[in-house]
Amino acid sequence: MRLVTFAVLTGTFALAAVGSLVAAGFAVTQVEDASEIGIRTALDKADLDWAEVQANGLQAILSGTAPNEAQRFRAKTAASTVVDASRVIDDMNVEARTALSPPHFSIEILRNDSDISLIGLIPAEMDREALLRSIARLRGVSEVSDLLQTADYPVPRGWKDTIAFAVAALNDLPRSKVSISANEVAITAMSESIPEKRQLESSLKAKAGPDIRLTTEISAPRPIIAPFTLRYVSDAGGARFDACSVDTEAARSQILAAARDSGLPEGTTPRCTIGLGVPSSEWGRATALAIRAVGKLGGGSVTFSDADISLLALEGTSQSTFDEVLGELENRLPDVYALHAVLPETPDRDEEEGPPEFIATLSPEGLVQLRGRISDEVMRNAAEALAKARFGAERVYTSARLDEDLPEGWSLRVLTALDALSRLSNGAVTVTPSSVGIRGNTGDQNANADIARLFGDKLGQTADFDIDVTYHEKLDPVAALPSPAECISQINALQEDAKINFDPGSTNVETGSRKILDSIAEVLKTCPELPLEIAGYTDSQGREEMNLALSKNRAQTILDELRMRRVLTRTFQADGFGEDDPIADNGTAEGREANRRIEFRLITEAPAEDASAQGDGEGDGDGGGEDPAAEEADNGSGAEDEPVEGAGDDTVSEEAGPEETGPEETGNIEEGSGDE
Known part of the structure; x- marks a missing residue:
């Protein structure tokens, strides 16, 4: 009896197992058939009848010989619309072509702080995953968008070293565009100041070495707002x-x-x-x-x-x-x-929608608006990142909408158009299915030729593009630099409402006077190679040699303060004139206050000779400036005495001090009234 029961149970389990196998096989067959039919339909719709598809479980194997690399890529893309791209196995070949030159391999890397996008064509042999990993490890990067395509051609000579340099450079370029081809890198970025720009350019050139042709276009904000x-x-x-x-x-x-x-x-x-x-x-x-x-x-x-x-x-x-x-x-x-x-006119809502277009406008004040159509979210982010790298993150406004039915090559045309727009001072670019047009104004005499070369290289010499760019000398950044006389005029304007005070008995600038020095430094940064004399003066109280030494030392302090604010002072000189050339009556407190001053003026040829002749005298004065101080110490002036100041502090009575508190403003940058 037990044997019969065991046999019945065994038979039941065996039948269930067989049934499960049959059902599983049937389900797999159904999935395979559905995948094959769906992919075959997608291939036929795309006129890709040369491609064959065979399902193997969850995988879809594409085979056949494609007329060219682009057709092979289209077949893989069509299959990926039916099943997940990871399930598509590419077993296709490409027709052999004779006398075909290898394509131009290049990568455009767009970085906007933590987001990086890669666009371009790379050799199939290249370790793509290693490149993405190295970029993802860069400081501050959280997201990497891979828009790269591959072609089965040999890796160009110098490609590996060029890629390594470009990736290393990205560490110091949080908002930038890096264009890469074999042994050639072009970098466009923004820096916070002119000194930072120079330091960055120098660092990049040192890292590039002699084998990589490096082109940099790094902009720095101008300290004077123009236009306001x-x-x-x-x-x-x-x-x-x-x-x-x-x-x-x-x-x-x-x-x-x-x-x-x-x-x-x-x-x-x-x-x-x-x-x-x-x-x-x-x-x-x-x-x-x-x-x-x-x-x-x-x-x-x-x-x-x-x-x-x-x-x-x-x-x-x-x-x-x-x-x-x-x-x-x-x-x-x-x-x-x-x-x-x-007041905009209300458009006719019944009017048919026109052909697709993308428009980017650059206003005279540097504001950029992106509108029109973009293929997808990734491309919109890439376009916005490029615009921010070119024009500044706070100056870009995007209102472009997504349209998946845009023609092939639309994304490349949009990025090229934005690149061209950055050559202008103001203007607009328009991308349509048939052409790319740019119009506007520039301060670069070579802008038309540069834009034409850019369109030809990126879009092809047969592409239809229209350039209507006008050169204006007033927009030329070199012509726009202020003249030396204008620089001095700007400094004098700042002096009308501010002055510099020094700590009593010291050449240290008072804390409250550092703001005017900051403003003067910002003006001087826009005046390269300015032949500037910083002249120090005192009132007539005290010994003449002591006043001469103090005026020289205080002028030198101002020069050092400007250097600390990253002003290039190679063409500056600090001179002291003591109590010479008073501008007010030394017999009054107000007059002495006005005479204690520092002036900024241009060095001209005639005064240069006088200054040279006077320099010997000043040198003696400087020497004397230390000896009298030492003499005072030797004579036992003591720590209880008032500090010695070039304005004659050691000779001023206690009655004289109170009437000189509260410095008055003058047209010069003046020293503190605390001297007396």
């Missing part, structure tokens, strides 16, 4: 500042109050740069009026470029409201400002 710019936008995305320049803290507060009244969210504190170059002392009032006008219109944007104002209302704003608000604004604006206002 402000842009306020209020649209569906909310209220915000795209740019904000102010001349004073009071103007900044005035502008922010107007913005908050017009919809700027509470707690939002935009960055407003305080700088030189304001077109009018009423900048704060004018910009606040325009911002409130945008609020009254219910939205729009207003852009200031020096005294030129562009106001754009939102589409759909009523004509009556527009006329009322603009009339009020025009009547209240200061006379120096010129207003141009636009």
